[in-house]
Amino acid sequence: MSQKPGWLKTHGAPWERGEAKVVYDNPWIRVTEHQARAPTGQPALYGLVGFKNLALAVLPVHDDGSIVLVGQSRFPAQDYSWELPEGGGPLDADPLEGAKRELREEAGLAAAHWQVILQTQLSNSVTDERAIGYLATSLTPLEPDPDETELLALERVPFREALEAAMAGHLKDMLTVAMLLRGYHMAREGALPAALARAMLG
Structure with a gap:
C-alpha cells in the first residue's frame, strides 16, 4: 500500500x-x-x-478475463440487481473464510489465489458498516449452494463489459461498482499479472 x-x-x-x-x-x-x-x-x-457483520465482496476473474455476476431480487429498493458475489461475515471471524464461503455458495467457485483489493466504509453518515473486497483468481467450478432465501441467477461476462455496464448505471450496487473500478485500476497500473490484465482490458 x-x-x-x-x-x-x-x-x-x-x-x-x-x-x-x-x-x-x-x-x-x-x-x-x-x-x-x-x-x-x-x-x-x-x-x-x-x-453485526462485515460486508464481503469477491471479484472472481477467470483466466480469459471474464467475471461472474450474480442476479437477485433485493428487498430494500424492491428491484432486481446484478452484483459481484457478496455477503456478510461475523465481525470476530476471518473475513477471508467468509469470502470463500460466499464465492462457493453464490457463484459455485473456488479460487486458488486471494488478494484484498478494497477496504471501505459503506454509507458512513448513518451506519458503521465496513466492507472488505477480494480479488479471486485461478478459479475452479463447484456446485452453488445459495441461502434458503436466495433465488440467484449467474452470468459469466467479460470484465470490460461489466465495467461499462456499471459506468452506464446498469449495475447499481456500490460495492460492485467500487470493486470493478478497483480491478480496472489495478489492470491499468500494472498491479496484476500482465496476461490477466490484458485479458481483462480486452
Whole structure:
C-alpha cells in the first residue's frame, strides 16, 4: 500500500457521543439513538445503524478475463440487481473464510489465489458498516449452494463489459461498482499479472 499523502489529516474536533438508547435490535443490525455533540459544538440527535457483520465482496476473474455476476431480487429498493458475489461475515471471524464461503455458495467457485483489493466504509453518515473486497483468481467450478432465501441467477461476462455496464448505471450496487473500478485500476497500473490484465482490458 502506498504512503498516505500529507493532506490526509484530521481537522477540528471529533463528534462526541453522549447518552445512547437502543431503539431496534435484530440478529443483523442494531439501531441506536445518541445524544451527541457535533464538531461545531452544537448538540445533535444522531441515529446510528450498527451492523453485526462485515460486508464481503469477491471479484472472481477467470483466466480469459471474464467475471461472474450474480442476479437477485433485493428487498430494500424492491428491484432486481446484478452484483459481484457478496455477503456478510461475523465481525470476530476471518473475513477471508467468509469470502470463500460466499464465492462457493453464490457463484459455485473456488479460487486458488486471494488478494484484498478494497477496504471501505459503506454509507458512513448513518451506519458503521465496513466492507472488505477480494480479488479471486485461478478459479475452479463447484456446485452453488445459495441461502434458503436466495433465488440467484449467474452470468459469466467479460470484465470490460461489466465495467461499462456499471459506468452506464446498469449495475447499481456500490460495492460492485467500487470493486470493478478497483480491478480496472489495478489492470491499468500494472498491479496484476500482465496476461490477466490484458485479458481483462480486452
